[in-house]
Amino acid sequence: MASEQLEEYLESILDIEEKNGIAKTSAIAKCLKVAPASVTEALQVLSEKGFVNYEPYKGATLTDQGREMARKVKRRHRLLEVFLTDVLHINEENVHDEACKMEHTLSDETECALCKLLKAPARCPHGSLIEACNRKVDSCSACLAESESLSSCTRDEPLIPVTTLAPGQKGTIAFIRGDNSVVQRLTDLGLTLKTEIQLMRKAPLHGPVEIAVRKTRLAIDHEIADHIFVTARKEKCG
Amino acid sequence: MNNCRHGNGHWGHGHHHGRKPEYVVALAGNANVGKSVTFNQLTGIDQEIGNWPGKTVERAEGLLQYRGLRIRVIDLPGIYSISALSTEEQISREFIAHDHPDVVVNIVDASALERNLFFTLQLMELKSPLILAVNQMDLAAKKGISLDFHQLSRELGVPVIPLVAIQGKGIVELTDAIIAAVCSPPEPREITYGKEVEERIGRIIGLLPEGVGGYPPRWTAIKLLEGDRDTVWEVKKLSPDTVARITAVRTELETIHGEPGATILSGERYHASEQIVSRVMTHRSAGETRLSVTEWIDKIALHPVLGYLLLTVMLGGLLVWTFIVGAWISATLTALLSHIAPVEPLITGSLGEIIFNGAWTGLVAALTLIIPYVIPFFLLLALIEDSGFLTRFSLMLDRGMHKMGLHGKAIIPLVLGFGCTVPACMSCRIIESPKQKLLAAFLVTLIPCSARTIVILGVVAAFVNIWWALALYLLDFILIIILGRLAFRVLPGESVGMIMEMPEYHAPNPSIVLGQTWQRTRSLIGIVLPSYIIGSIVITAAFAAGLLEPINTLLSPITVLLLGLPIMTGVVFVFGIIRKEMTILALATLFGTTVFSTVLTPVQLIVFALVTMLYVPCISTIVVLAQEFGWKQALGITVVETGLAIALGAVAFRVLSLFM
Numbered sequence: 001m002a003s004e005q006l007e008e009y010l011e012s013i014l015d016i017e018e019k020n021g022i023a024k025t026s027a028i029a030k031c032l033k034v035a036p037a038s039v040t041e042a043l044q045v046l047s048e049k050g051f052v053n054y055e056p057y058k059g060a061t062l063t064d065q066g067r068e069m070a071r072k073v074k075r076r077h078r079l080l081e082v083f084l085t086d087v088l089h090i091n092e093e094n095v096h097d098e099a100c101k102m103e104h105t106l107s108d109e110t111e112c113a114l115c116k117l118l119k120a121p122a123r124c125p126h127g128s129l130i131e132a133c134n135r136k137v138d139s140c141s142a143c144l145a146e147s148e149s150l151s152s153c154t155r156d157e158p159l160i161p162v163t164t165l166a167p168g169q170k171g172t173i174a175f176i177r178g179d180n181s182v183v184q185r186l187t188d189l190g191l192t193l194k195t196e197i198q199l200m201r202k203a204p205l206h207g208p209v210e211i212a213v214r215k216t217r218l219a220i221d222h223e224i225a226d227h228i229f230v231t232a233r234k235e236k237c238g
Numbered sequence: 239m240n241n242c243r244h245g246n247g248h249w250g251h252g253h254h255h256g257r258k259p260e261y262v263v264a265l266a267g268n269a270n271v272g273k274s275v276t277f278n279q280l281t282g283i284d285q286e287i288g289n290w291p292g293k294t295v296e297r298a299e300g301l302l303q304y305r306g307l308r309i310r311v312i313d314l315p316g317i318y319s320i321s322a323l324s325t326e327e328q329i330s331r332e333f334i335a336h337d338h339p340d341v342v343v344n345i346v347d348a349s350a351l352e353r354n355l356f357f358t359l360q361l362m363e364l365k366s367p368l369i370l371a372v373n374q375m376d377l378a379a380k381k382g383i384s385l386d387f388h389q390l391s392r393e394l395g396v397p398v399i400p401l402v403a404i405q406g407k408g409i410v411e412l413t414d415a416i417i418a419a420v421c422s423p424p425e426p427r428e429i430t431y432g433k434e435v436e437e438r439i440g441r442i443i444g445l446l447p448e449g450v451g452g453y454p455p456r457w458t459a460i461k462l463l464e465g466d467r468d469t470v471w472e473v474k475k476l477s478p479d480t481v482a483r484i485t486a487v488r489t490e491l492e493t494i495h496g497e498p499g500a501t502i503l504s505g506e507r508y509h510a511s512e513q514i515v516s517r518v519m520t521h522r523s524a525g526e527t528r529l530s531v532t533e534w535i536d537k538i539a540l541h542p543v544l545g546y547l548l549l550t551v552m553l554g555g556l557l558v559w560t561f562i563v564g565a566w567i568s569a570t571l572t573a574l575l576s577h578i579a580p581v582e583p584l585i586t587g588s589l590g591e592i593i594f595n596g597a598w599t600g601l602v603a604a605l606t607l608i609i610p611y612v613i614p615f616f617l618l619l620a621l622i623e624d625s626g627f628l629t630r631f632s633l634m635l636d637r638g639m640h641k642m643g644l645h646g647k648a649i650i651p652l653v654l655g656f657g658c659t660v661p662a663c664m665s666c667r668i669i670e671s672p673k674q675k676l677l678a679a680f681l682v683t684l685i686p687c688s689a690r691t692i693v694i695l696g697v698v699a700a701f702v703n704i705w706w707a708l709a710l711y712l713l714d715f716i717l718i719i720i721l722g723r724l725a726f727r728v729l730p731g732e733s734v735g736m737i738m739e740m741p742e743y744h745a746p747n748p749s750i751v752l753g754q755t756w757q758r759t760r761s762l763i764g765i766v767l768p769s770y771i772i773g774s775i776v777i778t779a780a781f782a783a784g785l786l787e788p789i790n791t792l793l794s795p796i797t798v799l800l801l802g803l804p805i806m807t808g809v810v811f812v813f814g815i816i817r818k819e820m821t822i823l824a825l826a827t828l829f830g831t832t833v834f835s836t837v838l839t840p841v842q843l844i845v846f847a848l849v850t851m852l853y854v855p856c857i858s859t860i861v862v863l864a865q866e867f868g869w870k871q872a873l874g875i876t877v878v879e880t881g882l883a884i885a886l887g888a889v890a891f892r893v894l895s896l897f898m
Contacts, residue, residue, distance in 0.1 A: 138497050180498045185737055187504040188319035190353045193497075195508075204542040205637045208646070208736060214352045214508075219633045221645065221735030 004104040008032060009042050010051060010070035011077070013060055024059040068134075068158050075131040077103040078124035079114050085125045086118065095125060116143055120177050122226050132159040132175050132229045138193050139176050139183050159229035163209055163222060165199040171230025172196050178227045190214040191228065261309045261420050262337070263302070266330060266361065267345040268354055269316030270741040272373040274298070274750050275403040276345055277313040280413065298757070304413050307420070312339070318353075320360050321464070321500060324670055335364055335453055341419040342366040343412070345401075348378035348385060351519060355511040356504075359429055362394065365454045367423030369415050370394060371408070373401040377742075382522045390518040395427030404747060428456065431506035434494060438463060438487050445483055447476045463488055464500040532626075532742040539630040549634055552622075553653055559614060560656050560688055567610035568688070575602045581823075592782040593775055600774035603817045604767045611657040611688055613759055619650065619665065620754040626743040636736055642719060643726025644669070645736040648678045655685030659859045661762055662687075663866060673731030676867055680725055680875055683855040683863070684718050686711060689818035690851050696822050698847045701835040706844055714851060717882075765865065766858045773816045773857045781809070796884055801845055802891040804838070811849070817856050821846075841894045845887050853883035 012031040016023040025043065029036045040056075047054035051066030062070060080099040084090040090098060106114075115121075115133060120140040123129055137143055159174055173195050176183045190213050191197065200210040200217065208219045220228075265273050265280075281300025298313040314333060315326035334342060344361055346354035351372075361368055372385065391398040397415045401408035430436055442459035450458050450473055461469035462484050474481045488499050495502050538544045572581060580595070581602045622628045632646030639648050647668050654662035662682040669675045686694065699707035726733070780789075786809055790797075793808030801807075806828050813824040829837045838846065854876050855863070863872035 138495070139501065180500070183498065184321060184500050184504070187501050187508075188321060188356070189737065189739075190356065190508060192501075192505045192508045201536075201540060203540065203633050203636065204545075207637045208633050210540075210633070210740060214350065216350045216353050217740040218737060219629060219740050220737050221636065224735045224737060 005042065006046060006049075006051070007069070007073045007104050008100075009039075009046060010062065010066055011073055013052060013062055014067065014070040014074065017061060022059045022061055028060070064158075071131045071158060072134070073103055075133065076106045076111055078128060078130045079111065079118065079121070080106070081124045081126070082118050082121045082130075083114055092125065112143070119179075122177065122223065129161060129163075129226055132161070132177060134158070137175065140178060157231045159231055161226050162197065162199055162211065162228040162230050163202070163225045165230070167199055167201050170196055170198045173228060174231045175229040176227055177229065182224060182227060186220075186224070186228065189218055190216065191218075197228075197230065261307065261340040262312065263309050263341045263343060263416055263420075264312045264314055264334060264339040265343050265345060266314045266334065266357075267316065268318050268347065268350075268357060268739075270739060271316070271345050271347040271354065272401075272403045273313060273316060273345050274754075275747060276343075276371065276373065276401065276409075276412075277311060278749055278753065279403055279406055279409045281311050302413070302416075305417060307417060309416065309420070318357060319504075320357070320364075321466070334361065334366055335457075340367065341369060341416055341423065343369045343371055343416065345371045345373050345403075348372045348375050348400075349381055349383060351385070352508070352511050352515045355514060356507050358394070359507045359510060362396075362426040362429060363454070363457045363460055365426060365457070367419055368394075368396040368426050369412070369419055369424065370396055370398045371401050371412055372398060373403050375400045375407075376402045376405070384520050386518045386520075390514070393427070393514050393517065394429075396424040429510050431503075431510060434491065435463070435502065435506050438491050441487055442484055445480050445487075447473065447480055450476060460503060463491065464503050465498065466500075530742070535743050536630070539627065540633065545630070545634050549631055552631075556615070556618070556653055557656060560611070561691065564610040564614070564657065564688060565692070568606045571606045571609060572602060575605070589779070589782065592778050596775035596778035597771050599778075599820075600770035600772070600816070601767070603774070603820070604763070604770045607658055607660075607766065607817075608759065608763065612661050612762055613755065615654050615657045615661060616755045616758045617751070619654070620751040620758075621746050624744075624746040624750050624754075626741045629738055629740050632736065632738070633740075642677075642681065642722035643733060644674055644678055644681075644722070645734075647736065647738075648674070648681075651678050651682045652685060655682040655687060656691075657688055659683055659685070659687045659855060660766060660862050661758070663859060663862045664758065664762065666866065671732065671734040673729050674733050676871060677722065677725055677729055679863060679867065681718050681722050683859055683875060683879065684714065684721065684852070686714055686851060687818070689856070692819040693821055693850045694847050696819075697825075697834060697843050697850075701833075701838075702840045702843050706840075707847075710844070710847060710851060713848075717852075762862075765861050769858045769861045770816060777812060777816060800884060800888040800891075801849060802895070803842055803846060807846065811853065814850055815854050815857050817858075818850055821850050839898075841891060841898050844894060845891045848890055849883045849887040851883075852886065853880045855879065 009028065009032070012028055013023040016027050016031060020027070025036055025039045028043075029039045032039070043052060043054045043060050046052045046060070046066065050063055051069060052060040052062055054060045077099045080102050081095050084095045084098055085092060112133065112135065120143070121130060135143070157174075160171065162171060162173075165171055173191060173193050176186060176191070176193070191211075195213060198212040200212050202209050203219075203222075206222050208221050209225045211218050211220060211225070265277055267273050277298060277300065280302050300311045300313075302309040302311050312333070314330045317324070317327045317330055320327055320331040320334070333339070342361060344358050346358065358368075358370060370390070372387070372390075375385075378385070385400075387398045387400055397419065399408055399412045399415050401412060403409065431439075439456065439459045442462055443455045446455055446458060450469075458469060458473075462473065465488060470481060470484075473484065491502060492499055497505075539548060575581060579598050581599050619628075622631070628647075628650070631649060634646070635649045636646035639645050642648075648666075650668060651662045651665045654665050659682055662685070663679045666675050666678045666682065669678055694707050694710055698710060789812060790805050790808040793811070794805050797803045797808045797811070798805055807825075810821050810824045810828065814821040825834065826832045831837060834843060854860070860872050860876055863875060
C-alpha cells in the first residue's frame with residue numbers, strides 16, 4: 001500500500017477520533033469514500049506498522065506515533081491551503097483537493113520554507129488550527145532570523161495548542177507562535193517559556209480561554225491562545 | 239522627621255508651593271492589586287481625577303498632608319510591564335522615568351507575588367526610589383501564604399510594608415515609610431540576570447555615548463538589548479554608529495536564544511522573580527480541595543446557559559431602566575422644572591427672555607440627562623467593575639463582539655449607549671487599542687440613546703404605529719453591524735485581541751464605587767452643561783435675530799427636495815443638534831400642535847424620525863468625541879452620519895411613497 005494512502009487514512013482517523021473518540025471502520029469508509037473492506041485491510045497494515053491500535057468490529061485509535069504522523073500531514077495540508085489561497089489565489093473550492101495531493105510529497109525543508117514565507121499562519125482558509133512544527137525553537141522569530149544551527153534539532157514530543165487541553169489539564173509552555181508583539185504581551189503577563197500553565201475553562205462559542213499561571217488567572221482571546229503551545233513532557237535535541 | 243525639609247539632595251525634586259515644599263509620590267503596580275483603595279486611604283477624600291495632557295487615560299491625584307509635609311499622590315494606571323506597548327504603559331513609564339517622582343510606591347498583591355515582582359524588577363532597573371507595599375495580606379493568609387518581609391526587603395534593598403488597605407491596616411506605616419523615603423530615597427539593589435545577558439548589558443554600557451536621556455545606564459542598556467524603539471532612537475540621535483554596534487550585540491543574544499531580546503529579558507526577570515519568591519514565601523496548602531467563593535460564582539457567571547441568563551437579566555434591567563424608570567424620572571423632572579420656567583424653545587420675545595430661555599432649556603436638558611441616565615449607569619458600571627463581574631461579562635461576550643471587529647469589553651459602551659451617548663463614548667477608554675476604541679465610539683453614536691427613543695416613540699409609534707417604530711430600531715441595529723464591519727476594514731491601526739486578568743470577586747467597596755461614579759459624573763458635567771447651555775443660547779438667539787427663515791431656505795434643498803419634508807423642519811433639525819428630543823418640542827412649537835399626524839403624512843413622520851435617529855450626534859457627543867479622539871475624528875463621524883441620514887432618508891421617502 002502506498003504511503004500516500006496510509007497518510008490519508010491517518011488523517012481521517014485523526015479527524016474522526018477528535019470528533020467521536022474512536023474511529024469506526026464504517027466512518028472511515030464514509031469519510032474516504034472507499035469500500036469498508038479496503039478500510040479493514042488498510043487498518044491491518046497500519047496496525048502492523050504501529051500507527052494505530054485496531055480492534056476488529058470496534059474501530060481504530062491512533063498510537064502516539066500515528067498521531068504525530070497524522071498531525072504532521074495535517075499541518076502540511078493546511079499550510080498548503082493557505083499558500084494556494086493567499087499566494088496563488090486558487091479558487092477556494094479546489095484548494096482542499098489540490099492540497100490533498102501535494103501534502104504527501106512535501107519535504108521538511110519545503111514545509112519550513114513555506115511556513116516562513118507565509119509568516120507562520122495560525123489557521124487554514126477554512127478556519128482550522130494549523131499545528132506547530134516540530135523544530136526545536138522557542139518562537140517564530142528564531143526561524144525568521146534564519147539561524148542555521150536550529151534546523152537539525154527537532155522536538156521529541158508533539159506540541160499541543162493550549163486551547164485543545166481539557167479544562168483542568170496542565171502543560172508546560174514550549175513554543176509561542178506569532179509576531180513579537182503578541183509574544184511580548186504574553187510573556188509580560190508571566191506566560192514565559194517552560195512555565196507550567198493550567199487551562200481552567202473555555203468560554204462558550206469558541207470564546208476566550210481562562211488560564212491559570214503564576215497564581216493568577218488570565219482570560220485570553222481564543223485566537224491568541226491558539227498561539228501558545230504546550231507539552232506535558234520534556235524535549236530533547238537530536 | 240521635619241528636619242527633612244532642610245535635608246540634602248532632593249530639593250530639586252520638591253516643588254515649592256507657598257512656604258512648604260511639595261513632594262510627589264507615585265503609586266504604581268498591576269491592575270487589581272488595591273491601588274485605588276490605598277490611594278483613597280492615603281489621601282482621604284481630597285482627590286481630583288483628571289486626564290493626562292493630550293491623552294485619555296484617567297489618573298487620580300490627591301494630597302497627603304502629614305507631619306507638616308504636603309505630598310502630592312499620583313495614582314498611575316494599573317499595568318503589568320513598562321515595555322511601552324500600550325498607552326497606559328507609556329504614560330507610566332514617562333512619568334516614572336522622566337518626571338522623577340520623589341518616591342514610587344509599588345503596590346503588589348501578596349497572593350501573586352511572582353507576577354507582581356516582574357513589574358517591581360523593572361522599576362528597580364530604573365533605579366526608582368522605591369517602597370514595596372504588599373497588599374491583600376489577609377487574602378494571602380487565607381490561602382496559606384506567608385511572607386518574610388525582612389528577607390524581601392534585604393533582597394530588593396528597599397523598604398517593604400505589609401498592607402490590608404481595605405481595612406486601613408498598614409497605612410500609617412506606609413505613610414511613615416513615604417516620609418522617611420522623601421528624606422532619604424531608598425536605593426534598590428541591582429538584581430543580576432543570567433550570565434549571557436549580564437555580559438551583554440556590560441558591553442552595551444561601555445558603548446553608550448555620554449548623556450543618553452538622563453536614565454540610569456543599566457536601564458538604557460537593557461532597553462537597547464530589548465530593541466526598545468524610543469531608546470534606540472535617542473541613541474541614534476547622538477551617535478548612529480553606536481546603534482549599529484549595539485544592534486550587533488543584541489542580534490548575537492537573539493541568535494543564541496532564538497527569541498527576540500525583549501522576550502529574553504522578560505524571561506530573565508521572571509526567573510529572578512521566581513528565585514526571590516522561593517526565598518521569601520512559604521505556602522502551606524490549606525484545604526485547596528474546597529472551592530473558593532470566586533470559583534463558585536464563576537460556575538454560574540461563566541456557565542454556558544446560566545452565564546448568558548445572568549447577562550440577559552443585567553442588560554435587560556438596564557434597558558428597562560432606560561425606557562421605563564429613566565424615562566419616567568426624566569419626564570417628571572421636566573414637568574417639575576417647567577413650573578419654574580417654560581422649557582420649550584422660545585423663538586419670539588425680548589433678547590433677555592430668549593437668552594434666559596436658551597440657558598434654562600440647556601440646564602434642564604442637562605439635568606434630565608444626568609440624573610436619570612448618567613448617574614445610575616455610572617454607578618452600575620463602577621459596581622460591576624469593582625466587584626469583578628465586568629471581566630466575566632467581557633469574557634462571555636467576546637465572541638459576539640468579534641463580529642463587529644471589537645472584543646468583549648466593548649459591550650460596556652454599547653449598553654451605556656442606550657442611556658446616553660456621552661458617557662458611553664467616555665467609557666470606550668476601557669478598550670486598549672486606539673483603533674478599536676474609535677470603532678466602539680463610532681458604533682456607540684449610532685445606538686438609539688434615550689433621546690432618540692423618545693423621538694421614535696413620540697413621532698412614529700404614536701402617530702404611525704408601533705411596528706414602524708420597531709422597524710426603525712431593527713434598521714438601526716442592522717446598520718450598526720454593517721457599518722461596524724465596514725469601519726473595521728477602513729480604519730487604520732491594528733486590532734488587539736483580549737488578554738485580561740480575571741480578578742477574584744469581592745464585595746464592592748462603597749468609597750471606591752461612589753468615588754468613581756462621582757469622578758466620572760463630574761467630568762461629564764464639565765462637558766455636557768456648558769455645551770447645552772451655550773449651544774442652546776446661541777441657537778435660540780440666532781432664531782430671535784431673524785435667522786429662522788434663511789436657515790429654512792438654506793436647508794430646503796435637503797429637507798424639501800431630498801427628504802420630502804415641510805420647509806419648517808430645517809430649523810427643527812438644527813434644534814436637534816443640542817439634544818435630539820428637542821426636535822419634538824420644536825416641531826410642536828413651530829406647527830402649533832402636538833398631534834403631528836395633522837401636519838405630517840405617515841411617510842414624512844417615518845422619514846423625520848429616521849433622519850433624527852441618524853444625523854449629527856448631539857452637541858455634547860461631538861464635544862466628548864473631540865476630547866477623546868480629536869476634532870478631526872469627531873467631525874468625521876458627524877459628516878459620515880449626517881450623510882448617511884440624508885441618503886437613507888431620501889431613499890426611504892421615495893420607496894415608502896410608493897405604497898403608503
